[in-house]
Amino acid sequence: MENLLLSLEGGKDMKKILNEIGAAEEIAEDIMGDRGLVVELDKRRNALREASRALERDSSGKVWILNGPFFVKMKKQSAKEVLLRDQQNISNEVDTIRNGLKEKVNKLRDIENQPSLKGFDLKPLHRRELSVLGTTPRSQVYFN
Amino acid sequence: MDDCLVPRNVSQGMVGQLSARRAAGVVLEMIKEGKIAGRSVLLAGQPGTGKTAIAMGIAQALGQDTPFTSMAGSEIYSLEMGKTEALTQAIRKSIGIRIKEETEIIEGEVVEIQIDRPASGVGAKVGKLTMKTTEMETIYDLGNKMIESLMKEKVQAGDVVTIDKATGKVSKLGRSFTRARDYDATGAQLRFVQCPEGELQKRKEVVHTVTLHEVDVINSRTHGFLALFSGDTGEIKPEVREQINTKVAEWREEGKAEIVPGVLFIDEVHMLDIECFSFLNRALEDEMAPVVIMATNRGITRIRGTNYRSPHGIPIDLLDRMIIISTTPYEDKELKEILKIRCEEEDVEMSDNAMIVLTRIALETSLRYAIQLITTAGLVARKRKKTEVTIEEIKKVYSLFLDEHRSSQFLKEYQDEFMFNEEETKMEVTPS
Numbered sequence: 373m374e375n376l377l378l379s380l381e382g383g384k385d386m387k388k389i390l391n392e393i394g395a396a397e398e399i400a401e402d403i404m405g406d407r408g409l410v411v412e413l414d415k416r417r418n419a420l421r422e423a424s425r426a427l428e429r430d431s432s433g434k435v436w437i438l439n440g441p442f443f444v445k446m447k448k449q450s451a452k453e454v455l456l457r458d459q460q461n462i463s464n465e466v467d468t469i470r471n472g473l474k475e476k477v478n479k480l481r482d483i484e485n486q487p488s489l490k491g492f493d494l495k496p497l498h499r500r501e502l503s504v505l506g507t508t509p510r511s512q513v514y515f516n
Numbered sequence: 517m518d519d520c521l522v523p524r525n526v527s528q529g530m531v532g533q534l535s536a537r538r539a540a541g542v543v544l545e546m547i548k549e550g551k552i553a554g555r556s557v558l559l560a561g562q563p564g565t566g567k568t569a570i571a572m573g574i575a576q577a578l579g580q581d582t583p584f585t586s587m588a589g590s591e592i593y594s595l596e597m598g599k600t601e602a603l604t605q606a607i608r609k610s611i612g613i614r615i616k617e618e619t620e621i622i623e624g625e626v627v628e629i630q631i632d633r634p635a636s637g638v639g640a641k642v643g644k645l646t647m648k649t650t651e652m653e654t655i656y657d658l659g660n661k662m663i664e665s666l667m668k669e670k671v672q673a674g675d676v677v678t679i680d681k682a683t684g685k686v687s688k689l690g691r692s693f694t695r696a697r698d699y700d701a702t703g704a705q706l707r708f709v710q711c712p713e714g715e716l717q718k719r720k721e722v723v724h725t726v727t728l729h730e731v732d733v734i735n736s737r738t739h740g741f742l743a744l745f746s747g748d749t750g751e752i753k754p755e756v757r758e759q760i761n762t763k764v765a766e767w768r769e770e771g772k773a774e775i776v777p778g779v780l781f782i783d784e785v786h787m788l789d790i791e792c793f794s795f796l797n798r799a800l801e802d803e804m805a806p807v808v809i810m811a812t813n814r815g816i817t818r819i820r821g822t823n824y825r826s827p828h829g830i831p832i833d834l835l836d837r838m839i840i841i842s843t844t845p846y847e848d849k850e851l852k853e854i855l856k857i858r859c860e861e862e863d864v865e866m867s868d869n870a871m872i873v874l875t876r877i878a879l880e881t882s883l884r885y886a887i888q889l890i891t892t893a894g895l896v897a898r899k900r901k902k903t904e905v906t907i908e909e910i911k912k913v914y915s916l917f918l919d920e921h922r923s924s925q926f927l928k929e930y931q932d933e934f935m936f937n938e939e940e941t942k943m944e945v946t947p948s
Contacts, residue, residue, distance in 0.1 A: 407714060411651050414715035417656035425657050470719055490581070491723035495772045496618035499682075505615065505726050505734065 638941030
């Protein structure tokens with residue numbers, strides 16, 4: 373925030389400053405929202421996983437599944453498939469959100485006059501390919 | 517410098533030399549924007565005018581990410597490898613590749629581990645692992661391999677661990693702060709960390725920058741990475757380099773790598789001979805070439821390896837392609853500032869009079885000599901139990917340690933008395 377204020381010429385345009393701060397806050401809110409969403413989705417995914425596990429152990433042929441507001445009775449096999457499919461959907465959703473996050477963070481850094489994080493838009497290398505290089509101390513790490 | 521690239525008079529440890537610093541600032545921006553790859557810059561000026569300091573300034577300003585290699589011209593000559601090999605290595609040390617590694621990991625605090633050994637004594641163990649973050653908690657069913665990993669790492673409730681989803685590797689990050697009170701005595705290695713936040717399953721992305729030279733060395737022989745540490749790299753086969761160049765080009769095509777051209781700083785560039793210059797000429801035309809910053813304090817000198825004289829000892833065709841920044845000798849006030857800053861650095865208090873005398877000495881002899889006097893005078897003052905250096909101490913060290921000019925005078929007068937003196941030997945007094 374100090375970067376932002378220092379770089380704008382003092383007292384020149386109060387409105388402009390307010391706008392920029394507003395934009396920064398908006399993106400920051402957005403990012404926080406996204407991160408919260410990822411946590412919720414992960415919770416849901418883990419719950420589904422635990423449910424699948426429980427199903428494995430259960431021996432009966434048919435089970436009850438709560439789907440929205442309805443209880444549905446279905447064969448164990450179909451139930452497993454439903455759970456698996458849902459987990460996959462959630463994983464895809466989470467990946468999409470995380471990819472979007474990278475752009476938003478860079479946009480925020482841009483508004484705050486910080487240099488953008490370089491290299492995160494690269495495609496990742498496979499393990500095999502990594503053996504060609506040695507990893508060195510010059511790394512930047514960020515958790516998504 | 518301030519944001520408009522106008523150098524402040526005294527800033528970040530640099531004093532004066534305004535036009536050279538301003539020029540350097542422009543060059544720096546061009547490097548950052550990648551507009552100057554393969555071009556070269558020459559810093560020329562009398563000894564002691566801050567050329568190396570400006571190059572160091574550029575290195576710092578570029579930051580950690582950009583490779584910066586510094587070498588002296590005479591380092592090229594060695595028994596271990598040829599000149600062109602030494603130059604190629606130096607150039608490849610200044611070109612970086614940026615790549616990204618991505619893994620999915622599960623990171624959280626262990627709430628409970630429950631492992632059941634089968635009653636019959638034979639068969640796989642089964643277990644459950646409860647993990648949490650500040651925002652969620654879940655239970656995992658453990659397979660045999662996982663149980664073994666966890667037992668090997670001696671993971672207990674309260675440990676904060678990371679599990680790599682792809683490899684199944686378990687790493688302990690430490691113990692949770694909330695469990696700090698559990699025991700009265702802990703081992704020396706124990707670290708306490710915060711309970712992780714956010715989701716349990718995270719995507720970890722690591723961006724690395726490696727230099728081409730490092731890649732060369734690792735691939736040129738088994739346990740190549742050891743060679744990196746020992747510095748004993750030897751000559752690297754051109755086939756290896758070919759392969760690596762191809763691989764890197766492939767990755768660039770696929771969007772998996774970025775080239776980061778860096779800076780190669782060659783000091784005392786007049787020590788390079790004509791073959792080196794020809795080599796540099798060609799090397800700089802490569803599309804991945806780094807920015808080369810050269811520095812020299814020679815005027816019109818003979819180019820090594822020839823009998824031709826040329827400005828700065830550099831062939832004219834190379835000079836033509838270079839951006840030349842010249843440095844000028846410092847003035848009074850600037851010298852004083854520099855000496856003041858150095859006194860601060862060396863933790864030596866100096867009286868105002870002593871400072872004036874020292875500045876005069878710097879003007880008449882050389883800046884470097886005056887800087888040397890600071891430490892020595894400081895020592896003398898300490899021996900005499902004084903808190904600050906006064907004119908007495910300066911006089912003392914001035915008489916004890918000769919500067920270059922007095923030293924050569926002395927030699928001229930007493931040369932008969934020195935060993936191995938031959939009559940009529942014209943000594944070339946080379947500037948430092």
